[in-house]
Structure formats: structure tokens, C-alpha cells
Amino acid sequence: MPDAIPAFKQQIPSQNSDRDILAETPAYDLIELFFFAYRDFVSDPDRILDEYGFGRAHHRVLHFVSRQPGLTIAELLDILRITKQSLNRVLKELIEKDFIESRMGTSDRRQRLLHATPQGHDLALKLAKLQTRRIMRALSAASPEAKAAVSQYLLCLIDPDDREHVKQLVFGPEKT
Amino acid sequence: MPDAIPAFKQQIPSQNSDRDILAETPAYDLIELFFFAYRDFVSDPDRILDEYGFGRAHHRVLHFVSRQPGLTIAELLDILRITKQSLNRVLKELIEKDFIESRMGTSDRRQRLLHATPQGHDLALKLAKLQTRRIMRALSAASPEAKAAVSQYLLCLIDPDDREHVKQLVFGPEKT
DNA sequence: AATTTTATGTCAGCCTTGTTGACATATCTC
DNA sequence: GAGATATGTCAACAAGGCTGACATAAAATT
Numbered sequence A, B: 001m002p003d004a005i006p007a008f009k010q011q012i013p014s015q016n017s018d019r020d021i022l023a024e025t026p027a028y029d030l031i032e033l034f035f036f037a038y039r040d041f042v043s044d045p046d047r048i049l050d051e052y053g054f055g056r057a058h059h060r061v062l063h064f065v066s067r068q069p070g071l072t073i074a075e076l077l078d079i080l081r082i083t084k085q086s087l088n089r090v091l092k093e094l095i096e097k098d099f100i101e102s103r104m105g106t107s108d109r110r111q112r113l114l115h116a117t118p119q120g121h122d123l124a125l126k127l128a129k130l131q132t133r134r135i136m137r138a139l140s141a142a143s144p145e146a147k148a149a150v151s152q153y154l155l156c157l158i159d160p161d162d163r164e165h166v167k168q169l170v171f172g173p174e175k176t
Numbered sequence C: 001a002a003t004t005t006t007a008t009g010t011c012a013g014c015c016t017t018g019t020t021g022a023c024a025t026a027t028c029t030c
Numbered sequence D: 001g002a003g004a005t006a007t008g009t010c011a012a013c014a015a016g017g018c019t020g021a022c023a024t025a026a027a028a029t030t
Helices: A016-024 A028-041 A043-052 A056-067 A073-080 A084-096 A118-140 A146-157 A160-171 B013-024 B028-041 B043-052 B056-067 B073-080 B084-096 B118-140 B146-157 B160-171
Strands: A100-104 A112-116 B100-104 B112-116
Touching: A028 A043, A028 A118, A028 B028, A028 B056, A028 B118, A028 B146, A028 B160, A043 A056, A043 A118, A056 A073, A056 A084, A056 A100, A056 A112, A056 A118, A056 B028, A073 A084, A073 A112, A084 A100, A112 A118, A118 A146, A118 B028, A118 B146, A146 A160, A146 B028, A146 B118, A146 B146, A160 B028, B028 B043, B028 B118, B043 B056, B043 B118, B056 B073, B056 B084, B056 B100, B056 B112, B056 B118, B073 B084, B073 B112, B084 B100, B112 B118, B118 B146, B146 B160
Parallel strands: none
Antiparallel strands: A100 A112, B100 B112
């Protein structure tokens, strides 16, 4: 992946006080904007999920299953970072209500390969479009390079150990 | 599709495909990156809060009270968008453990003006610095204009009705 | 002065979604 | 065949949301 242009990458090392201030002065603006943005970002889906008797936990599961047909339980647990008991509760409801189906693995028959049903895909898409509308509105108010900057920023907020994994999930397998 | 006002029904036909793609193709990358980034962003404070017997809810309350000494209950409820009962549960604990103190309002004695104690400010600052470290790491991997782009983006993700309010909270009262 | 509205506090109970621990089953691997 | 692995399930608990009802003091209105 393309690194930042070296000339822009570094700070001015001449003044230690600058570095200290950067390290020690809290970035209240970005901390708080992140909170408010996330608060509103998840509120759109919430309203619709309510109509189906689902919550945010159902949304996360449905989203990733819809995006990656054939996802296994273990992979899903790794993405969501919750316990299998927590996952199972919401997954069971999604299966019972016919939004997700669970097929036995072919190569390893212990695994469950999760797939969204047509109904499941519809709901997932509906919710994704809602959030996309909000995103597009925000991007359209910004510069053309904003999207790349925002993606890069969000990616680097993620724990370094996970970054490659997330990149694969989000942008698909590398073509190398 | 139901009737629309004819003149507004469609844009210039030549650009319809562009607009449709923008409106209809989900921005999966930004949706998912936002999820993963938020997941890790809140995980740093979580570890420390645990040592104090606090959770995320306590963090939010302490953060905004520490940032805005003299905040009232009503203002805090408006920021957090939770019920007073939910707020009261965590606020009571923060007051009992001497991280926040509640003073009677001077002009309106029904109000409670919330202030962080020295201990409260210390913890709030510690957590903010932790998150700032993550933010700075992410910004340093990006272009110099990234910070402005990210701020702008996050701000525009917020509900339009709230945007001015949040701007005031985050950037302070305008000098006009 | 009496009434109404507002800001806050509190009790009681419920829901969602996270947790831990223990145990069961089928299947794969060695 | 033995052990490891992927998943399912039961039970209990905790955090942090919610609603509804009711209480109090102080401000605002009439």
C-alpha cells in the first residue's frame, strides 16, 4: 500500500517542545467529533432494526455475513470480538427469522458457513444504503481527497496487529 | 414510483448514472472502517476504567464534565442522549467515588452544576491522552491536510440540526 | 398568593448485549 | 483410538440502556 509522501510524513524535529505538546495536549476536537459522529451514524439503522425486533448486535452480524457469504463462526467471532455465547443469541434469532442460514462446511463439516437469505441481503443493503447516504453527504462537503484521507485515518486508528486483517476484510484480498 | 414534482423529478439525464451510483452503491469501506476504528478507539480507555470499577458510560460523563466545568444535568442529557435515570446511575457513582462534584446553581438553584474534582480531572486527562496518542499516530501517517479533512468529515456525519451545537461544544463559543 | 412549569432525584422493573464457567457433540488430525 | 478443534447450549450475572410513576424544590406565570 502506498506510503505517505516522505516530505509530508515527518514533523519538524528541531523543537522538542512541539513534539511534547503534540504528545501531551489532548486532541479534544477529534475525540469528541468521533463520539458525536458515531452516535448519529448508528442511529439511522437503529430506527429500522426496531421494526424487525432487532438491535445493533443483529445488525453487525447480518452486515458481515451479508458482505462475506460463507463466513464461519470463528471468523465472525474474531471480527466482532465478542463471546460465542453472545454471538449465538443474536445469530439464533437471525436464523429463526430467516435472515441468515447456516450450512454445514464442505471441506470441514464441523464448521458452519453462514449466508444471508434474500430477505437478509435486502435488510443489510437497506441499512448500508442509509449509512451510505450519510457518508456521501459528509464527503460531498469536503475536498476530493477527503475520502482517501478519511480511510487512511480510520485504518490507522485500528490496532496495528489487526490492520492487515481489516484491510483484507474491507478492501478484499490483495491481488499480489 | 409515486408522482413527484415534475421539475424536480430528475436532474440532467446525462449525469444520472453518476448520481445513481453515488446514491445506491454502499460505501462498505467507510462503513466497516468506522466500525473497526471505533471498536479499537474505545478499547484503550476501557482497560484503565476497569481498574477504577468504571465503564464506558462513566467515561463519557466524566469526559464532558471535565471539559465543561459547570455543565448542568440537562445539558449533559442532551449531549449523551440517554435518560436521566441512566445518567443518574453512573453520575451517582462518580460523585460517591469523588471524581465529580455537584454544586447547586447560583442563578437558578434548581440546577446542579457539575465539576470534576482534581482526581476526576486527572483520570479524564489520562484517558484523553491515551486516545490522543492513537489519534496522533493515525494523523502522522497521513497528509498535513488530513486533520482538517477528518474533522470536516466527522462533523458532517452529525445530524444537521445538531451540528452547530456540537461545533460550539467542541471548538468553543464563536468569537463573532 | 396561588398555580403551573421546570430541573432534578428516585424507586421499580424490564430489555439488550456483553461476560464467565461448565459441559455436550461431532468431526478432524495425529 | 486419543486428543484437538468447531460449534452449541445451559445457567447465572453485570453493564447500561429503557419506561412509568411519583417526589421535591425553585422558578415562572397568572
